[in-house]
Amino acid sequence: MASSSSSHLCVFAFIFLSLAGGCVGRPFYPLPSKIVNKNRQPLQQFRPYNIAHRGSNGELPEETAAAYMRAIDEGADFIETDILSSKDGVLICFHDVTLDDTTDVAAHKKFANRKRTYEVQGENVTGWFTVDFTLEELKSLRVKQRYDFRDSKYSGKYSIITFEEFISIALDASRVVGIYPEIKNPVFINQRVKWPHGKKFEDKFVETLQKYGYKGSYLSKDWLNQPVFIQSFAPTSLIYISNQTDLPKIFLIDDVTIPTQDTNQSYEEITSDSYLDYIKEYVVGIGPWKDTIVPVVNNYMATPTDLVSRAHARNLQVHPYTYRNENKFLHYDFHEDPYAEYDYWLNQVKVDGLFTDFTGSLHQFQEWTSPALPKGDSASSLLHKIAAMIASNKNL
Numbered sequence: 599m600a601s602s603s604s605s606h607l608c609v610f611a612f613i614f615l616s617l618a619g620g621c622v623g624r625p626f627y628p629l630p631s632k633i634v635n636k637n638r639q640p641l642q643q644f645r646p647y648n649i650a651h652r653g654s655n656g657e658l659p660e661e662t663a664a665a666y667m668r669a670i671d672e673g674a675d676f677i678e679t680d681i682l683s684s685k686d687g688v689l690i691c692f693h694d695v696t697l698d699d700t701t702d703v704a705a706h707k708k709f710a711n712r713k714r715t716y717e718v719q720g721e722n723v724t725g726w727f728t729v730d731f732t733l734e735e736l737k738s739l740r741v742k743q744r745y746d747f748r749d750s751k752y753s754g755k756y757s758i759i760t761f762e763e764f765i766s767i768a769l770d771a772s773r774v775v776g777i778y779p780e781i782k783n784p785v786f787i788n789q790r791v792k793w794p795h796g797k798k799f800e801d802k803f804v805e806t807l808q809k810y811g812y813k814g815s816y817l818s819k820d821w822l823n824q825p826v827f828i829q830s831f832a833p834t835s836l837i838y839i840s841n842q843t844d845l846p847k848i849f850l851i852d853d854v855t856i857p858t859q860d861t862n863q864s865y866e867e868i869t870s871d872s873y874l875d876y877i878k879e880y881v882v883g884i885g886p887w888k889d890t891i892v893p894v895v896n897n898y899m900a901t902p903t904d905l906v907s908r909a910h911a912r913n914l915q916v917h918p919y920t921y922r923n924e925n926k927f928l929h930y931d932f933h934e935d936p937y938a939e940y941d942y943w944l945n946q947v948k949v950d951g952l953f954t955d956f957t958g959s960l961h962q963f964q965e966w967t968s969p970a971l972p973k974g975d976s977a978s979s980l981l982h983k984i985a986a987m988i989a990s991n992k993n994l
């Protein structure tokens with residue numbers, strides 16, 4: 599939380615102003631960042647990606663500016679977010695379709711009559727839905743910590759942020775920080791929210807990225823300048839936007855019992871060889887729930903599936919979710935040690951990125967076990983130096 603950098607001060611100024619109720623719908627400072635810094639430290643490319651799931655949400659209320667800035671301070675390669683929509687079509691960073699679990703909406707009497715029941719992914723859900731609130735109304739709410747076993751000290755301090763505000767946090771970072779936004783619940787959002795000129799949720803999503811200069815295929819110069827992975831559980835959305843952008847896409851894979859929300863396909867179908875052959879034309883990787891890669895029985899890890907090797911054989915990256923430090927999320931194999939879990943997934947399963955609630959912990963682990971080479975030293979120049987040292991010792 600404590601930070602002296604000016605970008606942080608700006609965002610905190612914004613948080614303060616929005617707490618004061620002043621600047622709804624108005625960017626808190628020019629977007630995107632006008633700070634030209636050609637010498638920003640690039641995205642690291644030598645080890646798996648540290649993906650800050652909903653920001654550093656193990657510590658701070660999820661999807662808030664504070665959680666994202668904390669994750670950047672802690673070493674995230676990518677900050678991850680879920681994109682939903684307000685009633686007036688503004689894209690926001692928020693995970694659940696309802697506001698109930700992570701905001702103080704229930705305490706706002708004027709919204710008491712705003713509760714609804716809608717069918718979401720085949721289930722009737724009752725609550726206060728983001729799609730029934732304008733951005734101005736959403737900004738009047740305060741975000742709270744989701745879990746009662748995590749620090750609630752920061753609950754009530756921060757507001758919901760827009761997709762554009764999220765992007766500005768990444769672009770303002772003092773090093774290159776990627777973004778990892780999800781096209782969340784697209785079937786539901788397109789049912790409930792209409793945009794002018796027949797635009798769909800997916801169109802607004804891609805337009806927002808393009809407005810802030812996100813373009814280019816994976817590892818292209820443009821991409822490395824502003825890295826982004828677009829993620830979705832809905833294959834139809836990923837395929838639809840493939841005509842609009844060549845930005846890299848990740849196909850998320852849910853638990854084995856949950857069919858896809860758009861195509862109603864089973865886990866077995868979407869992880870089959872033939873489906874991976876099909877989807878690899880559109881995506882650079884998959885993002886599976888980790889317990890589907892290595893099934894869990896009685897809280898012990900069972901025999902791993904071959905999903906990672908079949909994905910890697912097709913040049914698809916694997917970014918599993920979600921890694922959490924708390925004992926209740928750690929399988930017994932890891933003897934209550936989150937570093938043992940990271941070690942297993944990074945060094946045995948060999949995944950290409952991890953979604954973590956505790957970016958700081960993953961970063962520490964990677965710094966200890968796979969640190970960056972000293973500046974200016976490529977791996978080969980380092981080998982040359984070592985060889986030269988050995989040779990000079992022999993001559994002594």
Ligand SMILES: *[C@@H]1O[C@H](CO)[C@@H](O)[C@H](O)[C@H]1NC(C)=O
Nearest residue numbers: 715716717719720721722723
């Ligand atoms: C949801 O509720 C409506 C209205 O009561 C009902 O017609 C519909 O079958 C329900 N859907 C599910 C999936 O339970």
Ligand SMILES: *[C@@H]1O[C@H](CO)[C@@H](O)[C@H](O)[C@H]1NC(C)=O
Nearest residue numbers: 834836837838839840841842
């Ligand atoms: C992409 O564009 C091509 C050519 O215009 C079209 O045939 C195809 O249906 C489009 N695909 C999607 C998924 O919209």
Ligand SMILES: *[C@@H]1O[C@H](CO)[C@@H](O)[C@H](O)[C@H]1NC(C)=O
Nearest residue numbers: 719720857858861862863864
């Ligand atoms: C989805 O597929 C399942 C299994 O094939 C089927 O029982 C169900 O009716 C389907 N749901 C929809 C909404 O099509």
